[in-house]
Amino acid sequence: MSSAEEQTKECSKCGQEKPLSGFHKDKSGRLGVVSWCKVCVSEYKKQYHQKNKDKIAARQKQYRQENRDKELERSKQYYQENRDKMLEYAKQYQQENRDKITEYKKQYYQENREKMSEYYKQYRQENRDKISAYRHENRDKISEGMKQYCQNLPSMIYEIHNTITKQIYVGQTSVYKRRWNSHKSKLRKGTHPNPQLQKAWDKWGEDAFCFDVVEELPCDFNKEQLLEKEAALMLEHISNGVKLYNEDIPK
């Protein structure tokens, strides 16, 4: 018997006699090849493709979709199997790039402040039970973390301005940023320890007031010095004829 290259076969489509190498292989076919020659198959494919463009595009899209899920599933599985290694890697990356990450987060937060605050608000509303259960279970850890967080916050001298009457409340705090929220929360409830400020808040409304940081100081700034600075600022205001809500100057 002669070699496969020398054997020929008639294409059942175009009827041409061609060597077997001119046909695609098919183990189940006669002579181990398909019945149409390569040229006819390719022509048919081209025509089929032309006629079924939309159908094919849809199928490809579906294929990609299905494989995206598969891909996601694969990476999820990979993560589960290599969790410790990846966490270790992430930790190391964070340690080595701490400043870069902090800077990036800060920038991202500033650029997306409203979007994020909206997102968190919604998340909190939708997961109220989950959050409160988590808080309950981890209350010791959270309070320890909060303590540490507050210890690391800068101290500051701040003022609450009544933008209408120009009267000022002077304060100092070592829990930076949380202070204005804490004032607002008490003022809204009507339980602020400073009755003059509370009265003004009730009269002029929340929108009349703004919070200003006068001076930011290191987190380990001495409390007595902080009080001295506060007193100095109050005296300065008084000597300039500015009315204060709190006139008890700390000694």
Ligand SMILES: [Zn+2]
């Ligand atoms: Zn043919």
